[in-house]
Amino acid sequence: MTPSILIVAAERGLGLGLARQFFARGWHVTGTARRGADVAELRAIGDTDPRRLAVATIDVTRPEEIPDFLATLGERRFDVAFLNAGIWGAMHQSAVQATAEEVSDIMMTNAFGPIRLAHHLVDHLVADHPTLAFMTSHRGSTTLNEEGGLELYRASKAALNMLARGMHARHRALGLTVLSIHPGWARTAMGTLDGAVEPEIELEPSVRGVADVVERHRGSALNRYLDYRDTPLPW
Numbered sequence: 365m366t367p368s369i370l371i372v373a374a375e376r377g378l379g380l381g382l383a384r385q386f387f388a389r390g391w392h393v394t395g396t397a398r399r400g401a402d403v404a405e406l407r408a409i410g411d412t413d414p415r416r417l418a419v420a421t422i423d424v425t426r427p428e429e430i431p432d433f434l435a436t437l438g439e440r441r442f443d444v445a446f447l448n449a450g451i452w453g454a455m456h457q458s459a460v461q462a463t464a465e466e467v468s469d470i471m472m473t474n475a476f477g478p479i480r481l482a483h484h485l486v487d488h489l490v491a492d493h494p495t496l497a498f499m500t501s502h503r504g505s506t507t508l509n510e511e512g513g514l515e516l517y518r519a520s521k522a523a524l525n526m527l528a529r530g531m532h533a534r535h536r537a538l539g540l541t542v543l544s545i546h547p548g549w550a551r552t553a554m555g556t557l558d559g560a561v562e563p564e565i566e567l568e569p570s571v572r573g574v575a576d577v578v579e580r581h582r583g584s585a586l587n588r589y590l591d592y593r594d595t596p597l598p599w
């Protein structure tokens with residue numbers, strides 16, 4: 365049976381790389397983008413086998429889009445739903461300077477939006493080994509935050525980790541696996557701050573590692589916080 369994955373935010377960056385990885389590994393891939401985004405690269409992944417690639421539309425901050433989005437998924441049941449959408453947030457990253465709008469934007473995009481959507485997706489996962497994965501960051505670790513700074517981004521990913529852990533507890537009876545995965549500091553628009561800084565790793569080793577982690581831990585029924593090398597991170 366061909367395994368299937370839904371990747372939310374898959375038309376550029378890590379999401380596009382993950383879509384390529386899973387497609388190359390023989391999975392059926394449904395990738396999403398926001399309305400009006402350029403999905404040419406995402407669609408091109410399916411050129412060699414169009415039956416294994418689907419494209420859907422969702423903005424994780426817009427709950428009014430959820431019913432139509434779920435309807436386009438139809439009867440398909442996913443082995444894994446991977447919530448990848450995220451933003452860096454205001455460049456100042458300061459809790460002192462942040463406006464209510466800046467706090468709302470980053471919290472809704474990085475934490476509450478993905479979690480809300482994930483709750484709706486539980487019924488669209490396979491029944492016997494349902495798995496949710498969230499693209500988090502080591503910046504979301506309270507324990508690892510020795511140096512401070514990056515307050516908006518850290519707070520949003522810490523919130524994502526907390527809410528993901530709560531989802532696991534709520535759906536424990538279903539045997540839901542919930543993976544919170546740090547992809548490393550990788551070469552994307554976000555990872556380079558649009559070309560201003562050098563990341564630690566290229567995109568391909570990052571998404572290869574993330575895909576390995578998903579394949580290794582899916583269906584375990586556990587809640588894990590891991591990096592792309594499968595190293596456990598402290599909460």
Ligand SMILES: NC(=O)c1ccc[n+]([C@@H]2O[C@H](COP(=O)([O-])OP(=O)(O)OC[C@H]3O[C@@H](n4cnc5c(N)ncnc54)[C@H](OP(=O)(O)O)[C@@H]3O)[C@@H](O)[C@H]2O)c1
Pocket residue numbers: 372373374375376377378379397398401422423424425448449450451473499500501502546547548549550551552553554555556563
């Ligand atoms: N790169 C790194 O070093 C790194 C490290 C740790 C964690 N991460 C996490 O990895 C994930 C992907 O980041 P990336 O590095 O690939 O960044 P990216 O190249 O900036 O891509 C971000 C993706 O998120 C999507 N997105 C943003 N807001 C959205 C919304 N409201 N609804 C749906 N999709 C939305 C973007 O869609 P549009 O094209 O429509 O904007 C794009 O597909 C993020 O969650 C990020 O926090 C990245």
